[in-house]
Amino acid sequence: MTTVADILDVLEALAPTGMKMDWDNVGLLCGSRKKEVEQVLVALDPFEDVCDEAVEWGADVIVTHHPLIFRPVANVTDETSVGRVIERLCSAGICAVNAHTNLDCAPGGVNDELAAVLGLRDVTVLQPSGTDAQGRPWGLLRGGETDEQPLAEFLQTVKRTLGCPGLRYVDGGKPVRRVAVGGGSCADEMLEAVAAGCDTFVTADVRYNQFWDAHDLGLNLIDAGHFYTENPVTRVLADTLKNAFPDISVKISETHTDCMKYA
Numbered sequence: 001m002t003t004v005a006d007i008l009d010v011l012e013a014l015a016p017t018g019m020k021m022d023w024d025n026v027g028l029l030c031g032s033r034k035k036e037v038e039q040v041l042v043a044l045d046p047f048e049d050v051c052d053e054a055v056e057w058g059a060d061v062i063v064t065h066h067p068l069i070f071r072p073v074a075n076v077t078d079e080t081s082v083g084r085v086i087e088r089l090c091s092a093g094i095c096a097v098n099a100h101t102n103l104d105c106a107p108g109g110v111n112d113e114l115a116a117v118l119g120l121r122d123v124t125v126l127q128p129s130g131t132d133a134q135g136r137p138w139g140l141l142r143g144g145e146t147d148e149q150p151l152a153e154f155l156q157t158v159k160r161t162l163g164c165p166g167l168r169y170v171d172g173g174k175p176v177r178r179v180a181v182g183g184g185s186c187a188d189e190m191l192e193a194v195a196a197g198c199d200t201f202v203t204a205d206v207r208y209n210q211f212w213d214a215h216d217l218g219l220n221l222i223d224a225g226h227f228y229t230e231n232p233v234t235r236v237l238a239d240t241l242k243n244a245f246p247d248i249s250v251k252i253s254e255t256h257t258d259c260m261k262y263a
Helices: 004-014 048-057 081-092 101-105 110-117 151-162 187-195 208-217 226-230 233-244
Strands: 027-030 039-043 061-064 095-098 121-125 142-149 168-170 176-181 200-203 220-223 249-252
Touching: 004 027, 004 061, 004 095, 004 233, 027 081, 039 048, 039 233, 048 061, 048 081, 101 110, 110 121, 110 142, 110 176, 110 226, 110 233, 142 151, 151 176, 151 200, 151 220, 168 208, 187 200, 187 208, 187 220, 208 220, 233 249
Parallel strands: 039 061, 039 249, 061 095, 176 200, 200 220
Antiparallel strands: 027 095, 121 142, 142 176, 168 220
16 A cells, blocks of 8 residues: 555655755645545646646545645635645645755756756756766756757757747857756856856846847856656656556646746
């Protein structure tokens, strides 16, 4: 019999909670560790579409990257989306589990998968925060090599491999050769990318002034979207759980997509 506690143990091995940022909220955020698990729904976010899909499919637990509860919750009512999700999950007996910044930093997590999807070679952790139980360095950003190419060519690779409908970018005036990646909101780390000798940085949620900073630094800065730079990790979560628990059903959400659209 597989329980939520067993799921948590596997996620802890994949992305130890000690790797999370101090402000983060990870682990079991709704439900019981004792809950028996036969079906797991994996998604990037625990939003209402995922909640509805989990109920309709009969999932016992949802495993996501982003946390169900991120900021303190003053109440649980149907007047907020978080309240509605918590209320519906509890009514259906569905647990909610997540691995967030610990999965960003962990070996084989968000940023290793992003680098792999983009086809980068000789990938390393930029400015490691430490080593894991296996002696592997861990940290937030990754850097890797690609065949030297014009920025315009690499932009098409990013769009194609991540499936994003559009990109925001600034041309740093250099061809693409060494690329840093940081899925989600990692633009604050661009100086780390520059210090590591990267000419290009793929991330998301870039602010206006950060594009100008990159321009002045001569850095190709690409905003490929929060959803698209992190969603590849859902495959990692699903595959990890399938390998650990071959007797239960694990699937990636079929309904969850980016809510941002491009005209």
